[in-house]
Amino acid sequence: MRLLLTAAAATLLAACASQPTKSTSTATTPSAKSxxxxxxxxxxxxxxxxxxxxxxxxxTVLDGTGxxxxxxxxxxxxxxxxxxxxxxxxxxxxxxxxxxxxxxTPGIIxxxxxxxxxxxxxVSANSDGNExxxxxxxxxxxxxxxxxxxxxxxxxxxGGITSxxxxxxxxxxxxxxxxxxxxxxxxxxxxxxxxxxxWGLKMACGENPKxxxxxxxxxxxxxxxxxxxxxxxxxxxxxxxxxxxGDTGKRDLKEDSLAGAINGDIRVHIxxxxxxxxxxxxxLAKEFGFRISAFHHGVEAYKVADRLxxxxxxxxLWADWWGxxxxxxxxxxxxxxxxxxxxxxxxxxxxxxxxxxxRLNQEAAKAMANGRRIGIDIPPEHAIRxxxxxxxxxxxxxxxxxxxxxxxxxxxxxxxxxxxxxYAQAEQVYIDGARLYDxxxxxxxxxxxxxxxxxxLRNDAKQGGAR
Amino acid sequence: MNRFVITIILLALAGSASAQDVLIRNATVHTATAQGxxxxxxxxxxxxxxxxxxxxxxxxxxQVVDAAGKPLTPALFAGINxxxxxxxxxxxxxxxxxxxxxxxxxxxxxxxxxxxxxxNPESVLIPVARVEGYGWTMVAxxxxxxxxxxxxxxxxxxxxxxxxxxxxxxxxxxxxxxxxNLTGGSRAGQWMILDQLIDEARGRIPADSKFALLTxxxxxxxxxxxxxxxxxxxxxxxxxxxxxxxxxxxQRNVRxxxxxxxxxxxxxxxxxxxxxxxxxxxxxxxxxDFDQIGxxxxxxxxxxxxxxxxxxxxxxxxxxxxxxxRQLAGNAVANGMxxxxxxxxxxxVPAQAFGLDKEMGSIAVGKRADLVLWSGDPLDVANTASQxxxxxxxxPMVSRQTELRDRYLxxxxxxxxxxxxx
Numbered sequence: 001m002r003l004l005l006t007a008a009a010a011t012l013l014a015a016c017a018s019q020p021t022k023s024t025s026t027a028t029t030p031s032a033k034s035x036x037x038x039x040x041x042x043x044x045x046x047x048x049x050x051x052x053x054x055x056x057x058x059x060t061v062l063d064g065t066g067x068x069x070x071x072x073x074x075x076x077x078x079x080x081x082x083x084x085x086x087x088x089x090x091x092x093x094x095x096x097x098x099x100x101x102x103x104x105t106p107g108i109i110x111x112x113x114x115x116x117x118x119x120x121x122x123v124s125a126n127s128d129g130n131e132x133x134x135x136x137x138x139x140x141x142x143x144x145x146x147x148x149x150x151x152x153x154x155x156x157x158x159g160g161i162t163s164x165x166x167x168x169x170x171x172x173x174x175x176x177x178x179x180x181x182x183x184x185x186x187x188x189x190x191x192x193x194x195x196x197x198x199w200g201l202k203m204a205c206g207e208n209p210k211x212x213x214x215x216x217x218x219x220x221x222x223x224x225x226x227x228x229x230x231x232x233x234x235x236x237x238x239x240x241x242x243x244x245x246g247d248t249g250k251r252d253l254k255e256d257s258l259a260g261a262i263n264g265d266i267r268v269h270i271x272x273x274x275x276x277x278x279x280x281x282x283x284l285a286k287e288f289g290f291r292i293s294a295f296h297h298g299v300e301a302y303k304v305a306d307r308l309x310x311x312x313x314x315x316x317l318w319a320d321w322w323g324x325x326x327x328x329x330x331x332x333x334x335x336x337x338x339x340x341x342x343x344x345x346x347x348x349x350x351x352x353x354x355x356x357x358x359r360l361n362q363e364a365a366k367a368m369a370n371g372r373r374i375g376i377d378i379p380p381e382h383a384i385r386x387x388x389x390x391x392x393x394x395x396x397x398x399x400x401x402x403x404x405x406x407x408x409x410x411x412x413x414x415x416x417x418x419x420x421x422x423y424a425q426a427e428q429v430y431i432d433g434a435r436l437y438d439x440x441x442x443x444x445x446x447x448x449x450x451x452x453x454x455x456x457l458r459n460d461a462k463q464g465g466a467r
Numbered sequence: 468m469n470r471f472v473i474t475i476i477l478l479a480l481a482g483s484a485s486a487q488d489v490l491i492r493n494a495t496v497h498t499a500t501a502q503g504x505x506x507x508x509x510x511x512x513x514x515x516x517x518x519x520x521x522x523x524x525x526x527x528x529x530q531v532v533d534a535a536g537k538p539l540t541p542a543l544f545a546g547i548n549x550x551x552x553x554x555x556x557x558x559x560x561x562x563x564x565x566x567x568x569x570x571x572x573x574x575x576x577x578x579x580x581x582x583x584x585x586x587n588p589e590s591v592l593i594p595v596a597r598v599e600g601y602g603w604t605m606v607a608x609x610x611x612x613x614x615x616x617x618x619x620x621x622x623x624x625x626x627x628x629x630x631x632x633x634x635x636x637x638x639x640x641x642x643x644x645x646x647x648n649l650t651g652g653s654r655a656g657q658w659m660i661l662d663q664l665i666d667e668a669r670g671r672i673p674a675d676s677k678f679a680l681l682t683x684x685x686x687x688x689x690x691x692x693x694x695x696x697x698x699x700x701x702x703x704x705x706x707x708x709x710x711x712x713x714x715x716x717x718q719r720n721v722r723x724x725x726x727x728x729x730x731x732x733x734x735x736x737x738x739x740x741x742x743x744x745x746x747x748x749x750x751x752x753x754x755x756d757f758d759q760i761g762x763x764x765x766x767x768x769x770x771x772x773x774x775x776x777x778x779x780x781x782x783x784x785x786x787x788x789x790x791x792x793r794q795l796a797g798n799a800v801a802n803g804m805x806x807x808x809x810x811x812x813x814x815x816v817p818a819q820a821f822g823l824d825k826e827m828g829s830i831a832v833g834k835r836a837d838l839v840l841w842s843g844d845p846l847d848v849a850n851t852a853s854q855x856x857x858x859x860x861x862x863p864m865v866s867r868q869t870e871l872r873d874r875y876l877x878x879x880x881x882x883x884x885x886x887x888x889x
Contacts, residue, residue, distance in 0.1 A: 322787055324787060358752075359798075
């Protein structure tokens, strides 16, 4: 509910800000009273794609709230989930899909992606994910780097991804704002921008910032890292105080982002591997009065699973990554299940990878299998939350998507069977009730502009032409 | 817990000399041979070798394991990687996988570089791979800046504590956009340099020529591989590059295998008729670069359908994530490959490609008893390895990671900090 209000408020503020003021010609300089740290001059232009009602029947439904319904159906209409259950009414104009033998889940959500900012092909011109020019760049917004033609969005769609958060990279202590997208093929990022989703603030612990800046003026140590966060937030606190006191001085884009994080309007997402560093960041958050939404990567989250749960912080984790650098050396395959089993634990399976995002269901399956090996049996109706409801919660969009509950966005995946398998494939993917991917219908398999015209000689050859 | 301790002690005492006699009963035996899959079958192991495969086998004195119908496969191939020659990828002091004796602009061509002499059988990566059912790997020498397009030589290692590789050495070569910067900026320079190396190896360029790139040892190494004497694994992606390579290898009598081949499906028939095995990363379906515009999830299936022998390998982070290989195989099946062919890509095909198929890679009489029992279909990530045997010895299903797991899984059982738990 709070989300919807926030969304409404943000829209209002954006509208206010677009009124020209007397004092200046720039539309975004607000008056003292209406000053918002999170006004959006680059608003979402997302429009759902129209579709007749769709009803999928006789499937196994994992609704994302923890329920499993066998022989059940889902009705989508006007972009929303209308009904889920064993006896779903079928409107006369509805498209009917036989779900026999198939499974239905909410659309998959990846809380950690660099699609569009580190796009394929990975040429230097497409390297837009790290503003590695200063250790604190809270003023940059990942959305301004997104190339919507990244073919990776579409392979992710074929893997069931309906929403995703695009974050800046982890070179910087504070890398900038992340943005949440609906995974619809589009020519502009604004048309993908998830309406009403809060921004994320990307921060990074440990090796990356000190490696990147060690020879560029620092920080060069972990203690330097922490001093860097503290200095940034101390300045932001000062800035907030001045603004609240009516200061109408020069707007500072960096401080706006940090102030938005302190206010709770921007969700804080921290790249952090080691257990001890997570504990330090929890203290940092308390020192400056912000909330941490999730620790990302957290290969040692299992060592402090109870602490994370008690603090209400999610662990956005990989199923099996480890060893690529020192701070990932203690990664284990039970990280997710051990974070999950803590009382009120919030485990999320994330990708940070254009390959992994295509198969978050399989990443979750690996965690389940490793749990089973140590006697922790996690049913599918629970595990699905790691890639739907839990990321939605940490991203602040759980009021709108992440579960199949009436009134929510009709973001739905129809799988060819149990999704927790190497053999699982998304057959149909719906975003706001529109079928935007269909494995059996080439007309519903979008292709990036970049991929056009790449195979013409081959087609000629097939027709007996050029060789 | 006690059982593990005892097993470890036995192993420590026994070393690799004392292979066990084991009878694995009532398994779904995936032989990775023409025999295919045998239901409710038994596998008898004598002195570390497979002595019989069949039904209702008896064996006095052998330890009996009831497989309860679960799948039994050959120990899996862990791919082409740096297991044993790197510990933490980001820490160069722990990485021995490539040499770069030149400066970043000067090429130092050292085909005599043999990475197998860096191999550490006590690497923590080895038990991590073993507990997931992997029994052997191909350790590669990687091209590096200041090195050349020829990474050097590697070899196959079994995960049984051996210090030395099994079988012959393999030469590693990288072609295409990936290594154009190692040959002056153009991939055309790669063919120029390769032909020069052949000329040097055959004495057509005097050793004291100012253009000579090879040391005497390097000339000897090149002569061996460029006379058809050993397998050359070529990392290559683009279809047109692959076509040129096939032609070049035929003309120069070089026995190649391809690694990568993201666009291999486009030239599958040519690869098949050249009888060149291919190692694919079956999850590569994006144009990561301009050499891989045609990457597709169907690559493995299409290559196999054309008659190519297809093995699997991971194209990145291949050492720490070796356990991911069976997910590749499973996804290849989901995208059209036959299940038996996918299993072969993790067992028989790599063994054949590296000349080890008389020893391993399938379940057949006379082969080493390198076996894995699974909780279910091994190509499905929903299942895990239950037990690995190497030469018939049951390997403890313990790794640094399982120890970390157990320490923190049970930490509430003690008032002492985790550091006091085993």
